[in-house]
Amino acid sequence: MNTYHYDEIAIGHTESFEALVKAEDMESFKAITGDINPLHNDETFAGDRGYEGRVVYGMLTASYLSTLAGVYLPGERSLIRSVSTKFYKAVFIGDRLTIEGKVSDKNDTFKLLTVKINIKNQKGEKVLKGEMEIQVLEVEENE
């Protein structure tokens, strides 16, 4: 886990990681949310709508933004203030996603980073674009 302080992050700073979407993640997400929608749970229903398999919950893909902020950018001192996402392409079980964040702006008064988000699949196709505002919590530690 990264432990960046606000002053250690410059505009342009980029972090990324990979995540494999597993069938069990779909089950866990359904258990958390109660979202029983058949597009995500019924192969035939999804197939009838032109998809090659059950479509991964968009908000499951968006969940990786939690990790991007909380583990990578800035890591430990992360506090997410806002998130906006647009979904571009369906994600399927077995897809390996690359989640990337790039700092596009900083607000020194509020120690707030604006981070542009790109998530691509293993074919390099854009599946999600977005933006987050992430505060860097600067507290007196280990006193």
Next chain:
Amino acid sequence: MNTYHYDEIAIGHTESFEALVKAEDMESFKAITGDINPLHNDETFAGDRGYEGRVVYGMLTASYLSTLAGVYLPGERSLIRSVSTKFYKAVFIGDRLTIEGKVSDKNDTFKLLTVKINIKNQKGEKVLKGEMEIQVLEVEENE
């Protein structure tokens, strides 16, 4: 699960449901995302930052928007196009949240609903506000 068609939903249409945030949901969300940030996993770390307990992942709270769209508004024919959220107050394990969506606009060409989101805790305090664009998938079914 609701099965609204696009034409059955008017501007002003509102749907809501409740969700209890459980400790096991935090474990599941960590397993899905790999977000090991201590604010969500370490009572002492969270307490040192002024929180009464481990803070629920903001993106876990946002995950209920999947259910709002996929089960309630419009339910079965849901396809989320975009989501934007702002976080107003920390959520804790044991909180009972009310997730509400209200249709604020419709785009007939794209069969797209704009839905204003409000999530409140059991004290009536606002914890998340946001907006979603949700397409209503109108396909020929059962042919």
